[in-house]
Amino acid sequence: MKTANHRYPGESKFKGWLYLLPAFLIYFFFTFIPILETFRSSFYDWNGFSAERTFIGIQNYVDLFSDPLFLKAISNNLVFIIFYSIIPILIGLFLSAILTGTDLPGFSFFRTVFFLPQVISMVVVGVLWRWMFNPVSGPINQVLSLVGLDSWRQAWLGSFEFALPAVGSIGSWVQYGFCMVLFLAGIQRIPTEQYEAAELDGANALNRFIYITVPGLRAEIGVAMITTMISALRVFDLIYATTKGGPGETTLVTGFLIYRSAILNNRIGYGATIATVLTVIILLLSFLIRRFMGNSEEAST
């Protein structure tokens, strides 16, 4: 912290802030103003294109909390947290633990492959998995038939029982590589002496993992938790490309409901209300995770 205030002679303090200006301007005009505008719209009855909009106070909010579709969508989002956050973090921890310290040939190749889903556009991912899950020509059902499990064949994305887990598992597939790479980097930072000392004291691999690796990765787990959870709550493109919220409302999520209300049903005000509530929920949960995970920055140094 000592060097932060050091300046070359004649260099003004003001100059430092100037470097932030371009990013700030972009953020201000393309993110902050739209957020404010969305918040303002949530108090109006407006179709999005006519000149007049009617101020209706908090009526949209009143409607929202008695809307069964919204409650269904939010509860589906919560299920998505399991698939987007918890399962990928567990897989990521497991993979990074077994990959660390081994000199597997082609290690970096596998690391890249596992991370790859993260950089593919979600719509492409959706189209790809829609094909995978196709009941007639998709590989999943074909493999099931091949190994004699014909009775396990499903209309995956169209099934009331399996659609949500099926779409959710796509999310897990996308997110676990990100968690793994994050944890692999974190493990490098844990001093090897700790492992050696534990080994001398007779701790087995599992104990070393539970008592050294996991606590050592606290900061990374916190970061993974927050980013994946935000993805789970704002998921839209994946649903749009696979099930459109169906069958029934089985996979309806808040992001899709916003699109349906604001764009398809010309209710920008109501869509803005859902978006505002969703933003508050995301902020609250992020805050809570940070509290529970402790101050990540301090924990990591």
Added chain:
Amino acid sequence: MKKFRNSLIIMLTMLLVLSACSSPATPPTDDPAGQTSDVKLVVWDQFYREEESKVIDTLNAEFEAAHPGVTIERDSKVLDDLQMTVKLALGESDGPDVAQVNQGRSDMGALVEAGLLLPLDDYIEQFGWSNVFSTSVASRNSFTPDGKTFGQGSLYGVSPTAEVVGVFFNKGIFEANGWSVPTTFEDFEALLAEIKAAGITPISFGTLDGWNAIHEFSSIQHLLVSPDYINNFTYGVNNASFNTEENQKAAETLLNWAKAGYFSEGYPGIGYDDSNNLFKAGQGAMTITGSWLAPELMTGTDQEFGFFLLPGYSGKATMAIGGVGIPFAIRKSTEYPDLAAEYLDWMISPRAAELWAEAGMVPAMSLPADSKVDTDNLFGDTLLAWNTLNKENAVGHYIDWATPTIYDTLVSELQKMLGGLSTPADFTAAVEVDYAKFLQEK
């Protein structure tokens, strides 16, 4: 430090470029309307598929040739993109002069209510449009000026193409098994059982995308209800209700077909395009969808297909879902309303009819008498079906036009019923809740 300064300059330049992009383009020339010196007519359409796009390009080039000084600036978009952007663009002073605007309350109705579309009533007489399309067709593109009542009031658009929902069948499969085109609904159901018994999928179908499930249900519904009912229901007049015996019977028939295994295996997980691909590849004897699929089925396959209307119950007339395609409308604030109207007239001219027919699409206008288009094929079948319905005044409606939210409700409730979560009676009751709420708030 120099490096940083450079990147700062680059970023600021980028910002400038970005802001330049969002500032309005140069204003249109101040030429008074009607003058044909360097007029630019901006047209937005959704004919982005190759065959369709060629038709519009040809028509535009011929229009330009007939109007020296006029250039058409064409922008063709996928329907979803067009729907999302056109509402905002029509409110701008430099928006499209002519644009395709989807029928129904959420699109055309909302735009009429916002005062963004030009009423076309004066042009009906000027161009003699009443000879081009019937009043039943015109009402599909009509709203009262407040945008609240659908099917009456002023005309706001003209449609170049027509569509009818019916049954495509695989001629090879039919011939190999000695099956013929059924003439009554009872025969049709008997045929379904026979095809199933022969180990072939009777109807290639999938509900993953949702909307085609509405067509499947409503095709049966159209055989049970009267034309008046469908009109009343769609336009929201005369206290129509969805919770009727006929609608329940239609839903039950659909459910029975599903239970009897008449649809593709795993149909809840199959999308619309996937289901068509299965049918095109010969996996399925029939599929129920709109005539728009015909061009697709006439190329790139060794199978041969035919088309017939879902036949009526014996002793009862046939009615089928159908209508005219997405209409061209004029922005109210355009500087060139008369030129735009001339463009609309050209879009529904005999020449346009000929070009659409050549592309395999059913034109909304009648073909010229000396037309040389080959009709001894699948396209001819769909054209015949449209002409038959038109003559008998049996063109039905897309029921999802009825309210802004009924599309979502119909899709969701049909999926629930087919998935065994609800009964046909639950289905009609749930849709009625949506419909009654709309009528009450209207």
